[in-house]
Amino acid sequence: MLTEFSAAELSRKIASKEVSCREVVDAFLDRIARDDSRLGCFLTVDPEKARESARAAQAMVDTGSGGPLTGVPVALKDNISTEGIETTCASKILKGYIPPFDATVVTRLKLAGATLLGKTNLDEFAMGTSTENSAFQLTRNPWDLDRSPGGSSGGSAASVAGRLAPLALGSDTGGSIRQPAALCGVVGYKPTYGRCSRYGLIAFGSSLDQIGPFARSVEDAALITEAITGHDAMDGTSLPLPSISSARLKEGSLKGLKAALPKELFAESMNPGVLSTVYAAIESLKREGVRFTEISMPSIALGVTTYYIIAPAEASSNLARFDGVRYGVRVDGQGHIGLVERTRAEGFGHEVKSRIMIGTYALSAGYYDAYYLRALRIRSIMQHEFEETFKDFDFVLSPTSPVPAFRLGELRMDPMAMKLLDFCTIPANLGGMPGISLNCGFTEGLPVGLQLMGAPSEDEKLLQIAYSVEQALPTATNWPSIA
Ligand code: GLN
Numbered sequence: 001m002l003t004e005f006s007a008a009e010l011s012r013k014i015a016s017k018e019v020s021c022r023e024v025v026d027a028f029l030d031r032i033a034r035d036d037s038r039l040g041c042f043l044t045v046d047p048e049k050a051r052e053s054a055r056a057a058q059a060m061v062d063t064g065s066g067g068p069l070t071g072v073p074v075a076l077k078d079n080i081s082t083e084g085i086e087t088t089c090a091s092k093i094l095k096g097y098i099p100p101f102d103a104t105v106v107t108r109l110k111l112a113g114a115t116l117l118g119k120t121n122l123d124e125f126a127m128g129t130s131t132e133n134s135a136f137q138l139t140r141n142p143w144d145l146d147r148s149p150g151g152s153s154g155g156s157a158a159s160v161a162g163r164l165a166p167l168a169l170g171s172d173t174g175g176s177i178r179q180p181a182a183l184c185g186v187v188g189y190k191p192t193y194g195r196c197s198r199y200g201l202i203a204f205g206s207s208l209d210q211i212g213p214f215a216r217s218v219e220d221a222a223l224i225t226e227a228i229t230g231h232d233a234m235d236g237t238s239l240p241l242p243s244i245s246s247a248r249l250k251e252g253s254l255k256g257l258k259a260a261l262p263k264e265l266f267a268e269s270m271n272p273g274v275l276s277t278v279y280a281a282i283e284s285l286k287r288e289g290v291r292f293t294e295i296s297m298p299s300i301a302l303g304v305t306t307y308y309i310i311a312p313a314e315a316s317s318n319l320a321r322f323d324g325v326r327y328g329v330r331v332d333g334q335g336h337i338g339l340v341e342r343t344r345a346e347g348f349g350h351e352v353k354s355r356i357m358i359g360t361y362a363l364s365a366g367y368y369d370a371y372y373l374r375a376l377r378i379r380s381i382m383q384h385e386f387e388e389t390f391k392d393f394d395f396v397l398s399p400t401s402p403v404p405a406f407r408l409g410e411l412r413m414d415p416m417a418m419k420l421l422d423f424c425t426i427p428a429n430l431g432g433m434p435g436i437s438l439n440c441g442f443t444e445g446l447p448v449g450l451q452l453m454g455a456p457s458e459d460e461k462l463l464q465i466a467y468s469v470e471q472a473l474p475t476a477t478n479w480p481s482i483a
Contacts, residue, residue: 002027007072007166007220014061014071021071025054025115028073032164035482040139041159043078044086045118057113069227070113075165077156078119079126081200082106089202090134091124093347094328103200105169105211105228112227117165120155124349126176126204128152129421132412133351141184142480143446147405150180157184160214162482167224168214173205174307175425177212178437182400182449185439187221188214192457193432194239197232203318205311208429218467222246244459252464255289257394264300265398265424273443278399281440281450281473288472299382303426304419309362309375316359379430386431390455395465398424400437400449424451434459436466440473
C-alpha cells in the first residue's frame with residue numbers, strides 16, 4: 001500500500017514515474033475517508049483542491065522541474081494560514097475564517113510541488129497538551145484509541161502515525177511538536193527559533209512559536225525541513241540564514257560525541273517505563289561511542305513556571321485582535337464594547353480565556369515587575385546555562401514527555417498536572433534551541449520519545465546526530481493498524 005511508504009520512498013517512486021502524483025494523493029485521501037472518522041485528525045479536507053495540487057505536481061514531474069517533495073502529500077496544523085481554505089485554530093471565534101494569503105511555509109511547500117491534504121486538529125489556539133481543548137472534536141492516538149495523541153499538534157502527529165499523511169507540519173511554543181510526536185511514536189522537530197518563518201502562523205507566544213515537521217523518520221523530517229526553512233523578509237525575527245540543508249544528514253557518526261544529561265530532566269517522579277526505556281536507549285548509544293555526562297542546570301526547575309507567565313502574556317496581547325470585527329465570528333451586543341465582549345465570551349473556550357486573564361494580570365501595572373520581568377530574567381539565566389553547556393557538549397538528551405500517552409479525559413480536570421507534562425520540552429522554547437523527538441521504544445505498548453537538543457542554529461548538526469541515533473536504536477516498524 002502506498003500509504004505505508006516513507007516520504008523519501010514516495011518521492012523516488014514519483015520521480016521515476018513508478019507511481020503518479022494522483023495515485024499517491026488518492027491513496028491518502030482513501031485512507032482519510034476510511035479511518036479519520038475514528039481518529040479525528042482532520043478539521044478540513046478538500047479532496048478536489050488536493051487532487052488539483054497533485055495535477056500541478058505531476059506537471060512538474062513531467063517537465064523535469066520537480067524536486068524531492070514534488071507530489072508528496074503534507075497535512076497542515078489548522079493554525080497555519082492557507083489561502084482560500086478555512087483556518088480555525090480549532091476555535092469557534094475563527095469558524096468560517098478563510099485567509100486571503102498563504103503562510104510562508106505553505107507558499108514554499110507549493111513551490112516545492114507538495115500536495116496539501118488538509119488541515120489538522122489542535123488545542124484551541126495551540127494552548128494545551130492533549131488536543132482536548134479543540135472546540136470541534138477529539139483526536140485519538142492511533143496506538144490506542146482511548147488515549148490522547150498529545151498536543152497541541154495532536155491532529156498532525158496522529159495523522160502521520162496513522163499513515164493518513166506521510167508528513168505534517170505543526171507548531172511548537174512549549175513542546176507542541178515534540179510532545180505529540182513522542183506520544184504517537186513519530187519524529188517531531190522544532191527548528192531553532194527564527195529558522196522557519198512564522199509569517200502566516202496565527203500567533204500564540206511570538207517569542208516562542210516555531211513551525212516544524214512530523215515524519216516517520218529523521219530523513220523524511222529533514223526532507224520537508226529543507227523546503228520550508230530559510231530567511232524570510234516577511235518575518236522580522238527570521239534569522240538571516242539559508243534553509244536547513246539535509247545534504248550531509250547521513251555522514252555523521254556517534255563515535256566520540258559528547259552528550260549532557262541534565263539531572264533535572266530525569267526526575268524520579270517521571271513514569272518508570274519512560275525512564276527505563278530512555279536509559280536503555282542511552283546504553284545503546286554508549287555502545288556506539290557516545291560519551292554521556294550527568295550535569296545540573298538549576299534553571300530547568302523553573303521552566304514551567306517561567307513559560308506559563310511569558311506564553312500567556314504574549315497570548316493576551318496576540319489574541320486582542322479577535323474582536324468580532326475583523327475575523328471570523330461576530331456576536332452582536334450593545335454598541336462596540338458589547339459586540340467585542342459577547343464575541344470573545346462566546347468565541348473563546350475555557351483554556352484560552354484563562355490564559356488571556358493570566359497574561360493580562362502578569363502584564364498589568366504593579367504585577368509586571370513581579371511576574372513578567374522576573375520570568376524574562378529567569379529566561380536569560382536559562383539561555384546562559386544552555387550556552388555554557390553547549391560549549392562542552394554536542395547535544396543534550398532527555399525524555400521528551402514524562403509520561404506515555406494518557407487516557408482521554410484523564411487529565412482534563414487537572415490543568416496543573418497537564419501543564420507539568422511540558423517540563424522537558426519548554427527549555428528549548430525558552431532558549432530558542434532546536435529540539436527533536438524520536439521514538440526510542442515502548443512501555444506497555446505505548447511509544448516513548450527521546451529528546452535531543454542542540455545549540456542554537458546548529459540544526460544541521462542536530463539532524464545529523466538524530467539520524468545516527470535513529471540508526472542505533474530499534475525503531476517502530478509495526479505501525480498501528482486502525483482498521
Ligand atoms: N502545552 C503547552 C501550552 O499549552 C505548549 C503548547 C504549544 O507548544 N503550542 O502552552
